[in-house]
Amino acid sequence: MCVEGLEDAGRLDFGDQGIDKHADFAMERVCENTVSVDFKQTKLNNFVPFIRSGEWSDIGGRDYMEDAHVCISDLAKNFGYKAVDDEVISFYGVFDGHGGKDAAHYVRDNLPRVIVEDADFPLELEKVVKRSFVETDSKFAETFSHHKGLSSGTTALTAMIFGRSLLVANAGDCRAVLSRCGTAIEMSKDHRPCCINERKRVESLGGYVDDGYLNGQLAVTRALGDWHLEGMKEMGEPGGPLSAEPELKMITLTKDDEFLIIGSDGIWDFFSNQNAVDFARRKLQDHNDLRLCCREIVDEAIRRGARDNLTAVMVSFHQEAPPQTRVNRTGRVARSISAEGLHNLRVLLEGQ
Incomplete structure (x- = not known):
C-alpha cells in the first residue's frame, strides 16, 4: 500500500491490524499498488476477474x-478482519468535496471501516453499504x-x-x-436538481x-456532510x-467486461461516457498501464479546458489490455460536433 500526503492532523496505522479508530484527515490519497485475484470459480461461469487498479488526481x-479517493485491494484484511470463505472484497471510492476538504477526507477515512464493522457484512452487502453511507454522514455531524x-x-x-x-x-x-467490449455502460446516475x-x-x-x-x-441533491446548511438535513x-x-x-461481471472508470464530476464535464471508454481503451492498448491511463484522462480533461479538481480511478478485470475490436453500437446517432470541438467553438465565440 502507498500512502501519500500525510498530515500531522491524524494518525493512521496500515499494518496487519488495520487503521487506527482515531484516524483523522491524514491522507490526500490512499492507494494499494497490488493485485488481488479471486480464484473462486463457479460451475455456471468460469470467468475469474483479475483485479488491478490505478488512480490519478x-x-x-x-x-x-x-x-479524495481510496483504493483497497482487500477490504476485510485492510482492517484486520478475516474474509468470509476467503472471498476477497476490493473497494474503490472517489469523494468530491465542496466548501472544504474535511468532509471528503472524513468519508474516505471512515466509510470503509463502517462498512466492514457492520454486523451484516459481507452477507448482505447492499443493505450494509446503503446503511453505512447514512451512518458515516451522521457520525460526521x-x-x-x-x-x-x-x-x-x-x-x-x-x-x-x-x-x-x-x-x-x-x-x-x-x-x-463500465467498458463492455468497448461499449460504455452507465453504472451510476448523477444526482442533480435537474433530474x-x-x-x-x-x-x-x-x-x-x-435556478438549477x-x-x-447546492448543485447536487445527494451528498454527505453539509449539516451547516439550514433546511438541508435532519437527523432520523x-x-x-x-x-x-x-x-x-x-x-x-463476464469476460466481456473490461474495466471500470470512476471519476469526479470535473472529468465528466469534458468526457461523455463513451468518449471516456474509447479514450481509455486506446491508451490501454498502447501501454496497458492503468495509473498512466488515469493520468492521461486527467491531463486530457485539463487540455480540453477543465478547471475543477480532477480525480480518476480505474479498475481492470483482465490482466491483458482490451483487444483491438470494432465496436458495433446499436442505433444511429446524429453527431455534428465532438465535445472537444464544442468547447473550442465556445472559447472562440467568447473571445470575440
Whole structure:
C-alpha cells in the first residue's frame, strides 16, 4: 500500500491490524499498488476477474484540492478482519468535496471501516453499504459539531468487487462507467436538481430547486456532510431534501467486461461516457498501464479546458489490455460536433 500526503492532523496505522479508530484527515490519497485475484470459480461461469487498479488526481485550476479517493485491494484484511470463505472484497471510492476538504477526507477515512464493522457484512452487502453511507454522514455531524469541518460536504461514489459481482453506490455527481467490449455502460446516475426523480424527492421533503440549485445553494441533491446548511438535513427519518443515501447498481461481471472508470464530476464535464471508454481503451492498448491511463484522462480533461479538481480511478478485470475490436453500437446517432470541438467553438465565440 502507498500512502501519500500525510498530515500531522491524524494518525493512521496500515499494518496487519488495520487503521487506527482515531484516524483523522491524514491522507490526500490512499492507494494499494497490488493485485488481488479471486480464484473462486463457479460451475455456471468460469470467468475469474483479475483485479488491478490505478488512480490519478490533479488540483486543476482551483486554489485547493478537495477531491479524495481510496483504493483497497482487500477490504476485510485492510482492517484486520478475516474474509468470509476467503472471498476477497476490493473497494474503490472517489469523494468530491465542496466548501472544504474535511468532509471528503472524513468519508474516505471512515466509510470503509463502517462498512466492514457492520454486523451484516459481507452477507448482505447492499443493505450494509446503503446503511453505512447514512451512518458515516451522521457520525460526521456528531464528531465535528464544534469543528470547522462541519461547514463542508462531499459527494461519494464507491465500487466493490467480490467474486464476479460489481456493486456501485453513488450519492452525488461522481460517475462510474463500465467498458463492455468497448461499449460504455452507465453504472451510476448523477444526482442533480435537474433530474426529474430527484426534484420530486426533494420537493416531497420540503426542499425546492432555484435556478438549477437545491434550495438555491447546492448543485447536487445527494451528498454527505453539509449539516451547516439550514433546511438541508435532519437527523432520523425522513430526513431533509439533501440525502446521504446512495443509489445502488449491482451486476455480474463476464469476460466481456473490461474495466471500470470512476471519476469526479470535473472529468465528466469534458468526457461523455463513451468518449471516456474509447479514450481509455486506446491508451490501454498502447501501454496497458492503468495509473498512466488515469493520468492521461486527467491531463486530457485539463487540455480540453477543465478547471475543477480532477480525480480518476480505474479498475481492470483482465490482466491483458482490451483487444483491438470494432465496436458495433446499436442505433444511429446524429453527431455534428465532438465535445472537444464544442468547447473550442465556445472559447472562440467568447473571445470575440
